[in-house]
Amino acid sequence: MTACLPLDSIFLGQERHQTLQSRLMSGMVTAIMSAGCVPGTRIPSTRYLANALGLSRMTVTLVYAELAAMGYIESKPRSGFVVASTVPVRRLSTQGDGAPEAGGSVNWDEWLPPHTPRKRVIRKPADWRDYPYPFIFGQTDPSLLDHAAWRDCARRALGRNDFGEMSVDLMTRDDPRLVEQICTATLPRRGISARPDEVLITVGSQNALYLTLELLARDDRPTVIEEPGYPDFAETLRARGVPMQFATVDEGGLDLGAIPAGTKMVVVTPSHHIPTGATMPMDRRRALLERAEADDFLIIEDDYDYEMSYLAPPMPALKSLDRNGRVIYLGSFSKSLFPGLRMGYLVGPAPLIEAARAERAMMLRHPASQMQRITAYFLSLGYYEAHIHRLREAMAARMACLVQSLADTPFRIAGAGRDGGACLWVEAPAGVDSRALANAAVARGVLIEPGDVFFEHPPQPCPFFRLGCASIGTERIPLGIAALTEALAELA
Incomplete structure (x- = not known):
């Protein structure tokens, strides 16, 4: 008797927002691969499977046709569908007497560094x-994004010419089209002028902050951050053992009088302070830049939310007023588009960007090329505006x-x-x-x-x-x- 794929091994996936056809497709592939079926193993007929799972026969027929096209199953005259001889690599059977015990024989407490829990963490339920x-x-309301426009950009980025260009390893480089859009469209909206060698694409502004502090933060460089302020500023500095001073915030943002002598870096959110939303006025921005030059410290400007200016025109970015190269600018598309995009950028003097590019290459080379190109299209075709x-x-x-x-x-x-x-x-x-x-x-x-x-x-x-x-x-x-x-x- 020819073996038959057990009906109870076929399950419909429970993934949200997926069609019945997609869920059945996933269930069939899982069943074929998990059961270790040999070529010729019979597959339940479309009528039988449809009745068993409460689906239309057309849905099952379409799934079988797609499985056949992919080489998982094939049709045999008078025998129905069977597992094909071309089925992709099957899973290997588990070797040994069973699964290893949790952790095995390795004492991971000895191998891993001591775990220091973060003191301040913003927690949001996944559901x-x-x-x-x-x-x-x-988090954002997905209904606010023009999905058809984003899909159009994805279609263009996945076209023959673009796919070939973006499917290679760019090593340490970024998509030149996205960098061009940031230099010619995004940054000028904030009054900032930058060359391509002064821009680095990052996995969100969080990654830009990490790279910057990884390069610049030291235990002999006291850093001022806002109080109250964004928790990850403090936690990133704390992890590096950097001495911190917490400067108070008023209706104009960071209180410059709270910056002590000897400060080497100041991390600030002048457009919309985190969390109070205070906007730093122009005279205080100029005074901060003058203080940075006089006291020889650097400024890290996180401009995470500048697009949300609907009551009045946004104030010029600190970076746009900087004439001495002391401001390092962090920007992001994650707040204005959607957080899952994780697309940001770091703007600073060319030597800093070169060092950050080399540092980034040690971790991830570059953010996903296809997502960079999709974002570039979204900007260049006018969808973003x-x-x-x-x-x-x-x-x-x-x-x-x-x-x-x-x-x-x-x-x-x-x-x-x-x-x-x-x-x-x-x-x-x-x-x-x-x-x-x-x-x-x-x-x-x-x-x-x-x-x-x-x-x-x-x-x-x-x-x-x-x-x-x-x-x-x-x-x-x-x-x-x-x-x-x-x-x-x-x-x-």
Whole structure:
């Protein structure tokens, strides 16, 4: 008797957003490979499998046709479908008496360096989409991106000419088209002039920050960061043993009077301070640059969110005002397009970029070439400008709704961007800890970001928290704030 592929080995995948055809395709391949079927093993008929799985026969027929085209199965006269002799490499059977014990005989505590837990980490639940009121920053509403436009750019990048060009190992180089777009379109929007040898493509601005501090941070170079501020600034410096000074922040951003003598680097978010949203005024920007020249320190400018300027034109970037090469600029497309893109850039003097390019090559050579080319097309074909226009309109409506929804609540807006932004820094009534509030709000489907993580030395209790509006639609904002107010009343 000819062997038959067991029906109970075929499962439909549970992946979201996949068609039944795709899920069955995945299940059939897994079954054929896992069962170690020899050529000639019979496959259930299309009618039988369709009835067993509750699918249409057409769906099964299309999957069988595709499996045949790929060399997994073949049709035999009067025998139906069988496993083909051309089936791709099968999985090897497990050798030995069974799976090894966890960790094996290696004492990994001796091999690995001591683990030092990070002191400050922003945590966001992976299933945030399942919550009805996700007021979290850094995630986006996918409906705001023109998917047809992005697909068009992907189609162009995967065309014969582009694919051949971008499928090779670029070694340490970046896609010249993307670098050109950044130099001729993106940076000029911020008033910045840069040559191609002054730009490096990175895996988001986080990677740009890491490369910069990997090259420049030392234990004899005291560094000033904002308080409150972005936790990863502190954690990256802490991991390198760099002495840190935490400078206070007011309605104009970083307080220059809090920068002590002997400082060698200052990390700052002048456009939209993290997390208060404060925008540094022009006179303070010029004063910071003058101070950097007089005291001989460098400035790392993280301009992560400048596109979210819908209330007023954005202030010129610090980098655009720099005449002495002291500002290192970090930019990103992840906030304006979508966070999963992980596409950023580092702008600085050519010697720094050359050193950063060599440092990057030790880790990943370069970000994925195809994603660089897709992004370049999105910029060059005008899709990006149209997207930013729609994004600003949506964010303006959402922010206005958020402000209005907070108006008659016990919460106080403690910080907001002068020209817009995608989040608010909010203060709860005296005596309320925002982490306790966040825990109470989760039960009502509300996600907020407690504020203690943004402080090196948070107030006790910490009443501050961040509300993002990029990941929640306008129609849900009032309901979400009402639920958050109920959670506050429950705490009281």
